[in-house]
Amino acid sequence: MSSVAVVGTGYVGLTTAVCLADIGHQVTGVDIDEAKVARMARGEPTIYEPGLDELMGQALKTGLLRFTSDYSQAIPGADFVFIAVGTPPGRRGEADLVYVKQAAKGIAAAMKKTVTIVNKSTVPIGTGNIVARIVGENLRDEIPFSVVSNPEFLREGSAIYDFMHPDRLVFGSHDESAARAVAGLYSKLEARILITDLHTAEMIKYASNAFLATRISFINEMARICERVDADVKVVSEGMGMDRRIGPLFLDAGIGYGGSCFPKDVKALARMAETMGYHPELLDAVMEINLDQRTLVVEKLREVLGGLRGQLIGLLGLSYKPNTDDVREAPSIDVIENLLQKGATVRAYDPKAMPVLKAQMNSIEYCRDPYAVATGVDALLVVTEWDEFRHLDLDRLKSLMRRPVIVDGRNIFDPKTMRDRGFVYRGVGRS
Numbered sequence: 001m002s003s004v005a006v007v008g009t010g011y012v013g014l015t016t017a018v019c020l021a022d023i024g025h026q027v028t029g030v031d032i033d034e035a036k037v038a039r040m041a042r043g044e045p046t047i048y049e050p051g052l053d054e055l056m057g058q059a060l061k062t063g064l065l066r067f068t069s070d071y072s073q074a075i076p077g078a079d080f081v082f083i084a085v086g087t088p089p090g091r092r093g094e095a096d097l098v099y100v101k102q103a104a105k106g107i108a109a110a111m112k113k114t115v116t117i118v119n120k121s122t123v124p125i126g127t128g129n130i131v132a133r134i135v136g137e138n139l140r141d142e143i144p145f146s147v148v149s150n151p152e153f154l155r156e157g158s159a160i161y162d163f164m165h166p167d168r169l170v171f172g173s174h175d176e177s178a179a180r181a182v183a184g185l186y187s188k189l190e191a192r193i194l195i196t197d198l199h200t201a202e203m204i205k206y207a208s209n210a211f212l213a214t215r216i217s218f219i220n221e222m223a224r225i226c227e228r229v230d231a232d233v234k235v236v237s238e239g240m241g242m243d244r245r246i247g248p249l250f251l252d253a254g255i256g257y258g259g260s261c262f263p264k265d266v267k268a269l270a271r272m273a274e275t276m277g278y279h280p281e282l283l284d285a286v287m288e289i290n291l292d293q294r295t296l297v298v299e300k301l302r303e304v305l306g307g308l309r310g311q312l313i314g315l316l317g318l319s320y321k322p323n324t325d326d327v328r329e330a331p332s333i334d335v336i337e338n339l340l341q342k343g344a345t346v347r348a349y350d351p352k353a354m355p356v357l358k359a360q361m362n363s364i365e366y367c368r369d370p371y372a373v374a375t376g377v378d379a380l381l382v383v384t385e386w387d388e389f390r391h392l393d394l395d396r397l398k399s400l401m402r403r404p405v406i407v408d409g410r411n412i413f414d415p416k417t418m419r420d421r422g423f424v425y426r427g428v429g430r431s
C-alpha cells in the first residue's frame with residue numbers, strides 16, 4: 001500500500017482517487033473547490049460516471065479514501081502526489097497551465113519529505129520540466145523529488161472501467177526509477193506498460209487524442225462524399241473497420257467530436273506546433289471539418305423545413321456523448337445557438353446533462369422525457385446517441401410531432417425503417 005495524494009478531483013482526479021483506493025492505496029483527494037470537497041466527503045460524486053457512486057462509497061467506508069481542500073492535510077504524508085487539475089484552452093487555443101502551476105506551488109509549500117510528483121493532466125510537451133522548476137523554487141527545505149508524466153486515457157462515461165482496464169499505461173520521466181515506482185502503483189491492473197522519457201510520454205497523450213479526432217473528421221468527410229455519390233457511410237465504415245489495419249472504432253459519422261478533451265487537445269497540439277515553427281495542416285483540417293459538422297445538421301433542418309424562423313425544434317441529447325453529463329464543448333451548444341440565431345425555438349431532453357446545461361443556458365425549454373420534447377415540434381434532431389433514444393416508441397413519437405421530421409445527427413435509426421414509419425428522415429452520410 002502506498003500513500004497517495006490526488007490534487008484536483010474532477011473527472012480524472014476523482015476517478016483516479018477512487019480507483020487507486022479501490023486497489024488498496026491510501027488516498028487523499030485535494031481540491032480547491034470547497035463545496036465539491038464537502039459533497040465528496042459525504043460520499044456524493046460530483047460528476048456522473050457509471051459505477052463511481054458505489055466504489056466511492058466503499059472506499060470512504062474502508063477509510064482508504066478521504067477528501068480535503070487543505071494541501072497540508074494531504075501532501076506531507078504522501079509518497080506520490082498526482083496532479084489532475086484542468087488544463088483548459090487559453091485565448092489562442094494553447095493549453096492554459098495556470099492550475100498546474102498553482103498545484104505545483106501548493107505541493108512544494110506543503111512538502112515535508114521526498115515525493116514523486118505524477119502529472120496526469122494533459123499538458124504541452126515540457127510541462128513536467130516547468131512543474132519541476134516551480135516545485136524546486138517553492139520548496140521550504142531542500143527535499144529531493146522526481147516528476148513523472150503518467151497521461152490519462154480514460155473516456156468519460158466509462159471512466160471507472162477504463163481506469164481499471166487500461167490498454168496501456170505510459171510513464172515518462174528523466175528519472176527512470178521514479179517512472180517504474182509509479183508503474184508499481186498499478187501492479188494490480190493488467191496492462192501493457194510503456195516507460196519512456198518525459199517529453200515522449202507527454203506527446204503520446206496529445207498524439208493519441210489527435211489521431212482519434214482525425215479518424216472522426218475523416219469519416220465525416222467520407223460522409224459528405226457519400227451523400228453526393230449515393231452511398232451509405234455507416235456501411236462504408238463497417239466495411240473499413242473489418243480491415244484489421246483500420247479497426248472499427250472512432251469511425252462513426254455524425255455531428256462530430258466534442259467534450260473536454262478532443263477539441264482542446266487538438267487545438268493545443270496545433271498551437272504548440274505553430275510556436276515551434278511548424279504549420280500543422282492536417283490538424284487544422286480536422287478541426288475545421290469537425291466544426292462544420294455542427295452547421296451541416298442545422299442546414300439539413302433548414303432545408304427540410306424550408307426555413308427555421310418560427311419553427312419549434314426538439315433536441316434529443318445535450319451531452320457531448322452518451323453516459324456522461326459533460327457538456328463542455330458539446331456540439332449541442334453550437335447547434336442551439338445557431339438554431340436560436342436563425343429564429344427557431346428550441347426545447348430539449350437529455351437523461352443526465354440537463355441540470356449542467358441549465359446552469360449555463362436558459363434560452364431553451366428543458367423537457368422531462370423524449371415524448372414531451374416531441375409534442376408539437378416541427379422537427380426532432382438527435383444530438384447524442386443515448387441508448388434510450390434507440391428504443392423510443394416511434395409511432396407514439398410521430399403522433400405527437402407537428403411534422404414528422406427527424407434529422408438524426410448520430411445515425412442511430414435505420415433510414416428505411418424511419419421512412420416506412422412515415423418520417424421525413426435525414427441521417428449523416430446516408431442516401
Ligand SMILES: NC(=O)c1ccc[n+]([C@@H]2O[C@H](COP(=O)([O-])OP(=O)(O)OC[C@H]3O[C@@H](n4cnc5c(N)ncnc54)[C@H](O)[C@@H]3O)[C@@H](O)[C@H]2O)c1
Pocket residue numbers: 007008009010011012013030031032033036084085086087099102103106120121122123152153154155156260261
Ligand atoms: N475528462 C476527461 O475525459 C479526461 C481524460 C483524460 C485526460 N484528461 C485531462 O485531465 C485533466 C483534468 O481534466 P478533468 O476533466 O478531470 O478536469 P475537471 O475540470 O473536471 O477537474 C479539475 C479539478 O481540479 C480542481 N483544481 C483546479 N485547480 C486546483 C488546484 N490548484 N488545487 C487543487 N484542485 C484544483 C478543480 O476545482 C476541479 O475540480 C485535464 O488536463 C484533461 O485534459 C481529461
